[in-house]
Amino acid sequence: MITFEDVVKVYPGGSTAVDHLSMELPTGKMTVLVGPSGCGKTTSLRMINRMVIPTSGRILIDGKDVSGQDEAVLRRGIGYVIQHAGLFPHRTVLDNVATVPLLLGKTRREARSAAMELLERVGLSAEFAKRYPAQLSGGQQQRVGVARALAADPPVMLMDEPFSAVDPVVREGLHREFLRLQQDLGKTIAMVTHDIDEAIKLGDMVAVFRQGGHLAQFGTPQELLEQPVDDFVAEFVGRDRGLRSLSFDTAADLPVQPVGSFDGAELVLDDAGRPLGWRRDGGTIEPTAGVFTTGDSLRMVTDLAITSPVGVAVRVGADGKAEGLVRHHDLVDFLAARRDRRAAERSA
Amino acid sequence: MIQYLTNNHEVVLAALQQHIYLALLPILIGLVVALPIGYLGVRFPWFYHPLVNVCGVLYSIPSLALFVFLPVLLGTKILAPVNIVVALTIYTVALLARTVADGLRSVDPVITQSATAMGYRRLRRLFDVELPVALPVILAGLRVATVSNISLVSVGALIGVGGLGQLFTRGFQLFYLEPIIIGIILSVLLAGLADLIIVLVQRALTPWTRHQHGGGAA
Numbered sequence: 001m002i003t004f005e006d007v008v009k010v011y012p013g014g015s016t017a018v019d020h021l022s023m024e025l026p027t028g029k030m031t032v033l034v035g036p037s038g039c040g041k042t043t044s045l046r047m048i049n050r051m052v053i054p055t056s057g058r059i060l061i062d063g064k065d066v067s068g069q070d071e072a073v074l075r076r077g078i079g080y081v082i083q084h085a086g087l088f089p090h091r092t093v094l095d096n097v098a099t100v101p102l103l104l105g106k107t108r109r110e111a112r113s114a115a116m117e118l119l120e121r122v123g124l125s126a127e128f129a130k131r132y133p134a135q136l137s138g139g140q141q142q143r144v145g146v147a148r149a150l151a152a153d154p155p156v157m158l159m160d161e162p163f164s165a166v167d168p169v170v171r172e173g174l175h176r177e178f179l180r181l182q183q184d185l186g187k188t189i190a191m192v193t194h195d196i197d198e199a200i201k202l203g204d205m206v207a208v209f210r211q212g213g214h215l216a217q218f219g220t221p222q223e224l225l226e227q228p229v230d231d232f233v234a235e236f237v238g239r240d241r242g243l244r245s246l247s248f249d250t251a252a253d254l255p256v257q258p259v260g261s262f263d264g265a266e267l268v269l270d271d272a273g274r275p276l277g278w279r280r281d282g283g284t285i286e287p288t289a290g291v292f293t294t295g296d297s298l299r300m301v302t303d304l305a306i307t308s309p310v311g312v313a314v315r316v317g318a319d320g321k322a323e324g325l326v327r328h329h330d331l332v333d334f335l336a337a338r339r340d341r342r343a344a345e346r347s348a
Numbered sequence: 349m350i351q352y353l354t355n356n357h358e359v360v361l362a363a364l365q366q367h368i369y370l371a372l373l374p375i376l377i378g379l380v381v382a383l384p385i386g387y388l389g390v391r392f393p394w395f396y397h398p399l400v401n402v403c404g405v406l407y408s409i410p411s412l413a414l415f416v417f418l419p420v421l422l423g424t425k426i427l428a429p430v431n432i433v434v435a436l437t438i439y440t441v442a443l444l445a446r447t448v449a450d451g452l453r454s455v456d457p458v459i460t461q462s463a464t465a466m467g468y469r470r471l472r473r474l475f476d477v478e479l480p481v482a483l484p485v486i487l488a489g490l491r492v493a494t495v496s497n498i499s500l501v502s503v504g505a506l507i508g509v510g511g512l513g514q515l516f517t518r519g520f521q522l523f524y525l526e527p528i529i530i531g532i533i534l535s536v537l538l539a540g541l542a543d544l545i546i547v548l549v550q551r552a553l554t555p556w557t558r559h560q561h562g563g564g565a566a
Contacts (some may be wrong), residue, residue, distance in 0.1 A: 072468065086458045090481050090554065091554045
């Protein structure tokens with residue numbers, strides 16, 4: 001757990017970068033610090049490994065005040081990933097990854113074998129080991145950056161805009177892999193980004209900062225989307241937050257109508273009971289626009305109901321057989337009931 | 349010319365040896381002195397501009413004036429080779445201290461910061477990260493200093509100690525072209541050879557610079 005206790009950072013010249021920040025970043029979870037530029041999120045991150053020294057207040061990692069520890073020793077126990085990766089241009093990929101184990105006194109042989117394992121883990125084949133950073137694409141460099149931060153297996157990782165220098169397609173892939181990696185490793189991670197979508201997608205917890213180094217809200221992505229504390233947060237998370245908040249609930253509890261026909265439209269099945277499409281008034285078969293299972297999100301069901309030619313989303317089982325139908329207005333009723341239930345829970 | 353060489357090969361060889369010694373010893377001493385001075389110019393930013401200015405002034409002192417003036421300052425004999433060594437060391441330091449500072453300043457701050465964040469202490473970071481990354485710039489400066497020293501040694505002949513330069517003075521005194529031509533050829537060959545050696549050393553020490561623009565596709 002990383003704890004900020006009433007932390008203030010005032011730069012010489014009087015500008016306040018971080019203003020009385022208190023928050024707790026839970027162990028084994030990823031907390032994303034997000035906000036507009038100049039909101040103090042990067043300064044806050046850098047105070048954790050003492051790259052920036054707070055003016056007042058304390059930062060503790062698992063109850064130990066970081067200010068009492070030797071800087072270099074503290075930092076070797078904290079993984080660090082930055083934008084553009086910041087790799088050492090004069091070292092091969094393998095030796096870049098081996099950096100921290102070497103600093104910790106491992107032999108070159110041990111450090112390199114640990115590094116080799118890490119490269120594989122982040123999806124880089126052995127052929128990359130001997131290359132220099134300049135021979136890699138941005139996405140590959142970023143993977144090496146992550147591997148380098150993980151090489152000494154630190155319990156805590158700091159990531160400063162790690163994915164913002166790569167193009168959206170590559171970023172998407174890095175996100176997926178990183179989430180998978182984090183699922184295995186369960187590191188305590190603090191990550192900075194200016195991209196709220198990235199924060200909501202990757203964060204277990206999200207800290208929204210506003211200008212002047214104030215923490216505007218700290219909560220789960222779902223809390224931010226459903227209960228923003230003020231207009232700033234509501235604006236920042238975006239106008240479609242209602243729809244996006246549906247990503248966090250599955251369709252497991254959503255009631256379905258039996259498979260059949262209504263309003264003159266009939267769901268046509270193949271011999272195995274899998275949906276082929278809709279037929280209206282005996283015309284040609286129109287495709288269903290997709291199907292969902294109970295594991296899919298309410299957002300996906302909503303999307304299917306909207307894009308379906310007849311306004312009905314089709315649920316299938318694991319075997320692909322049609323199990324039930326959800327009509328537009330069934331969905332609206334369900335969401336209204338869900339909203340009322342949530343409100344009751346909150347006031348209770 | 350061949351005949352001159354066969355008759356005087358001992359003189360020519362001794363001149364060449366002295367030339368190498370007088371040119372390269374200051375390079376070694378100068379490099380050792382310039383490294384810490386250049387580092388100070390980066391460690392303390394206020395020191396950088398004074399450093400650049402002093403280096404510029406030192407390098408602009410005419411070499412002959414320095415050769416003549418140094419014995420007065422050092423109390424050495426006017427014909428002592430140490431005068432040449434000291435003078436050329438001063439030029440080398442003037443060139444390299446600035447080069448070292450510029451080389452270290454050219455290291456991307458992102459790289460030094462990421463090294464710090466990984467737990468490097470200042471001194472180890474200097475030797476493991478900053479100096480190796482600055483090496484191409486420093487070695488480029490070393491090439492200039494080496495070639496410049498090799499040509500400056502000859503001026504020392506005017507005060508009696510000048511390696512291959514003595515072949516020039518001898519040729520002028522005797523109205524004899526051969527030693528002058530041999531001196532020029534050996535001087536140029538020596539400069540070229542020294543330059544080549546540094547380039548080879550650079551290739552061996554900085555294999556990563558050859559891949560600077562060889563990035564693969566995303």
